[in-house]
Amino acid sequence: MTIFSNKALVHKHVLITGATGGIGIETAQTLALMGARITITGRNKEKLKKLKGELLQQMPVDRLCMLEADLTKEEDRIRLVEYAESELGFVNGLVNSAGVSGGKLVEELDESFIEEMMNLNFMSTFLLTQKVYRKMLEHGEGDIVNLASLSGLRGTYGNTAYSASKFAVVGWTQSMAVEAIARGIRVNAVCPGYxxxxxxxxxxxxxxxxxxxxxxxxxxxxxxxxxxxxxSTASEVAHTIAFLLTNAAQNIVGESLKISGGSVMR
Incomplete structure (x- = not known):
């Protein structure tokens, strides 16, 4: 079920990273029903092709773009933004859904594990966003939604590296939002629990x-x-992301919206 109009995002071209994950898939399907032009990307080509086939059952082919990309690679980030804009025009919506989870105790962590977690969940996402944001600055508009986590708001046992990466996403969201809103661009995050x-x-x-x-x-x-x-369900997270992309959320800036079933209240 959706509460949104099928024209609510007809003016948007939204790039969705991590589109092969549960939340990414649901987000793409929700935004398609709201009329958005969509570029989907991820590292698993077969899953991307499957999602593309599903989306084409509910949206025109000329409003959908698909590209396999590894966001940890600079050349892939450049290629993704250039290809998306050449196919569907200016990207004025970005959903950063790509990321990984994983927990280890502090004494079990090694440098490579921490680096990979920070790179996948924060650094590569930041660098892609920077490229899209520069384009948004030229146009004076845009909406960015980052997928953070309740683990970006409070620590939990055996979750140090993941929590650190998501705290980074929340802090980046808030600081960037302060800069961006004066330029007509909104930046927010969603923070789901399980x-x-x-x-x-x-x-x-x-x-x-x-x-x-x-x-x-x-x-x-x-x-x-x-x-x-x-x-929570992936659909509930997708609907929250979709809301933040609509004009109904125009004065929501730099927020980290919790989807916790009441487990975190503050």
């Missing part, structure tokens, strides 16, 4: 392995700790 996606299930499997429990036990314990009694 979302019922493959990434979250992998995280719970890892937690179960560390604790010597089962996946089912960890899922039950996690749901018991959430006032709403359940994980």
């Amino acid at each position: 979302v019922d996606t493959e990434m979250a299930r992998n995280s719970l499997h890892g937690k179960a392995q560390r604790n010597g429990t089962s996946f089912e036990e960890e899922l039950e314990n996690t749901e018991k700790g959430i006032p709403s009694g359940r994980l």
Whole structure:
């Protein structure tokens, strides 16, 4: 179900990174129903092609662009922005959904693990955004939504590197938002807790392995700790992202919107 008009984003060309992940897929499908032009990107070509086929059942082919890209590579970031604009015009919406999860205790961390986490979740996203933002500055408009996490708002056990990367995303969102809004560009973030996606299930499997429990036990314990009694859905996160891209959210600036089922309130 969607609460949005099928023309709410007809004026937008939105670039969605991490479009092969659970939240990225739902975001692309939601924005398609709202009339946006969409460029989808990710590292898994087969998943991208599958998503493209699904999207073409609900949107015209001339409003959809697909490109496989590794955002940790400068040449891919350049190629992505240039190709998206050559196919569908000025990118005035950006959803940074690409990223990874993973938890280790502090004493188990090594430099390569930390570097990879920071690069995938923060640095490569920042550098891509910088390229898109420079184009937005030329036009004096644009909306950017970063996928952060509740782990970017408070620390949790065995989650140091991931939490650090998401705190970086939240801090960057807030600081950039202050600069950007005076130029007609809004920057915000969404901060989901556990979302019922493959990434979250992998995280719970890892937690179960560390604790010597089962996946089912960890899922039950996690749901018991959430006032709403359940994980969020990818669709709920996608709808929040979509809202932030619409004109209905014009004075929401530099926020980190929590999707926590009541588990974090402040």
